[in-house]
Amino acid sequence: MKSNIFTAKRPFSTSHSSVDSEEIKKFQLLAHKWWDEEGEYAALHSMNDIRVPFIRDTLLSMSSNYQLGNPLSGIKILDVGCGGGLLSEPLGRLGASVTGIDPVEDNIRTADRHKSFDPVLAERIQYKSSSLEEIVEDSMETFDVIVASEVVEHVADLEMFIKCCSQVLKPEGSLFITTINKTQLSYVLGIVVAEKIMGIVPEGTHEWEKFVPPEELERLLESNGFSVRSMKGMLYNPLSGSWSWVQSTSLNYALHAVRAGAPPQPHATDTLPETDVQQHSATAGTAGTVPDSAV
Ligand SMILES: C[S@@+](CC[C@H](N)C(=O)[O-])C[C@H]1O[C@@H](n2cnc3c(N)ncnc32)[C@H](O)[C@@H]1O
Known part of the structure; x- marks a missing residue:
């Protein structure tokens, strides 16, 4: 078959992957637990209360034209590391057309099954078991928005991951990341308290060495053609099970970056x-x- 704009592959090839097989094993074990709101992923469920409005309002502030009820209609979002679809679903309900990808096949099975309970989502969300670099290599499709929420602290090669994001995002497209900073405080609260003492997330979920300082993320983003537009701290209250925005980014944080526009056409x-x-x-x-x- 002759290659055309839809079938041609991008000139990108890599001998290694952003996927860390040890991480995959951990997520594989919990693949049936995504939609248990009181279970291991409870904190991700409640994170929706702040991350969904953050994404929605940032996108709306950049657009002058949206439909009431379906404010993200017409926006193509790639949810990288979508897990069971906890974030893909609310974005789909806001009208976006969402492609959720995850390297763990059983996560995608769970996401697909849960999506089928809501007929509105059938046409708006498609899930695929894939790594980001496979998407880059296999298609010429590009997206208006990429979200990678609580994912970058699990990848094997962050630089490659960010490069891949820039390759599948349209010029002037938005990238939203949430992750955990690498500080002494994040070691004490994120690993010792959250995993070992309170069991908010299962022990071994995180490796402190892979946490990502915001300056490092910003540097990688800028060297791959992004400009960081906003960054803010997030704080989880384990007693109320809720998240709030805070100034300090010393624990969890969220950022919005925009890919540089296409060079001006002559x-x-x-x-x-x-x-x-x-x-x-x-x-x-x-x-x-x-x-x-x-x-
Ligand atoms: C903490 S979960 C977050 C899930 C989802 N984004 C959410 O917030 O509900 C991390 C997810 O990233 C996926 N993941 C791990 N390594 C990845 C990689 N290199 N590329 C894409 N996804 C990855 C895991 O399988 C898992 O589903």
Whole structure:
């Protein structure tokens, strides 16, 4: 088959993967637990109370044209590391067209099954068992928005992951990341208290070494053509089971970055030979006299 814009592969190949097989084993064991609101993923369920409005309101503030009830209608979102679809579903209900990908096949099975309970989501969400680099290699599809929520602290190669994000995001598209900072406080609260003492998440869920300092993430984003537009701290209260926004990013944080726009297209007049430019300028104000070559 001849390759065309839909079937051609991007010139990207890699001998290694962003996927860490040890991480996959951990998520595999919990693949049937995603939708237990009181279970291991309870904190991700309640994180929706702040991350969904963050994504929705940021996108709406960048657009002048949206439908009441379906404010994200027409927006194509890639939810990388979607797990059981906890974030894909509310984004789909806001009208977005969501592709959720996850390297753990059983997560995708759980997500697909849960989606089937709501007929509204059938057309809006598609799930695929895939890594981000497979998406980059296998299709020329691009997205308006990428979300990677609580994922980057699990990947094997963060630089490659961010590079892949820039390859599947449209120019001026938005990237939303939530993750955990690498500080002494995140060791004490995120590993010792959350995993070993309170059991908020199962022991071994996180490796402190893989937590991501915001400065490092910002540097990687900027060197891959993104500009970070906002970054804010998130705090989980284990007693109320709720999240709130805080100034400090020393524990969890969320960021919004925008991929640089396409380089400006040369204006039609810029490409004309000098004589045509002169003729164009001379005639531009007169209806019907602009030569075809100049428009
Ligand atoms: C903590 S869960 C977050 C799930 C979902 N984003 C949410 O917030 O509800 C992390 C997810 O990332 C997936 N994951 C791990 N490594 C990944 C990688 N290299 N690329 C994409 N997803 C990955 C895991 O399988 C898991 O489903």
